[in-house]
Amino acid sequence: MPRTVDPVGRRHDLAEAVWRVVRRDGLDGASVRAVAREAGLSMGSLRHYFGTQSELLVFAMRLVIDRIEQRVASLRVPDDPRRAAETVLRELLPLDDERRAENEVWLAFTARALVDPALRALRDEGYDLLRDACLGWVRLLVGPERAPVDVDVETDRLFALLDGLAVHAAMRPAHCSPELLTTVLSRHLDDLATR
Structure with missing residues (x-):
């Protein structure tokens, strides 16, 4: 009886x-041949699932967004807005092997998106999702009664902080321990919530 494969x-x-392959050899090394070999499949078998290398790369990039969204959706978020923000935003930082892989x-x-329109559209979608999330948390933390706070500026500060921590963690992992990343995020949220 033929084996059933879950597509x-x-x-x-x-x-x-x-x-x-990308983590080991870089994105240029992620040819259809290299990915098929890594997965233990023939190139013909791989092409049953993805017609082109571009489709494969877009799907792999989309998987990063999907995993983060699934992880966040499964969280038990505290009622306290400050603690809730930290609980959710920590999921965006490369604090363990899984999140480090996603980040890298x-x-x-993102670098390839500069020259690949399909990846650029996905990069922009990810950017918009993260900025919207930052906007939502900033609005919740500062509340409408704190009029002197510029919500747009604070949103961009939070977004830049998360992005910067992710880039630093990828570029210099020895200098960016999970404890440091969470401490920086926590202090920023404290400042935002109490200003």
Whole structure:
């Protein structure tokens, strides 16, 4: 009897193979041949799931967004707005192996998005999702009664902080421990919530 293959699971497996190749060899090393070899498949088998290398790369980049959204959706978020913000925003920082992999892959794809329109659209979608999330947390933390706070500026500060911490963690992981990343985020949120 022929073995049944879960096509959704196989597509995710192939995207994870892309991630491994990208982390090891860079995005230029993520050819269809290299990804098929990493996944233990023939190139013909890989093409049953993705018609082009571009489709494969877009799916692998999309998987970063999907995983973060799934992780955030499964959180038990505290009622206190300050604690809730930290609980959710910590999920965006590369604090463990899974999130470090997502971060490194996202940064590699973001660089390629400068010259790849399909990846650029996905990069922009990710940017908009994160900025909207930052805006929502800033509004919740400062509240309408704190009129002197410029919500747009504070949103961009929070967004830049998260982005900057992610880039620093990828570029100099030895200098960016999970404790440092969470301390910087926590102090920023304290400042925002009590200003």
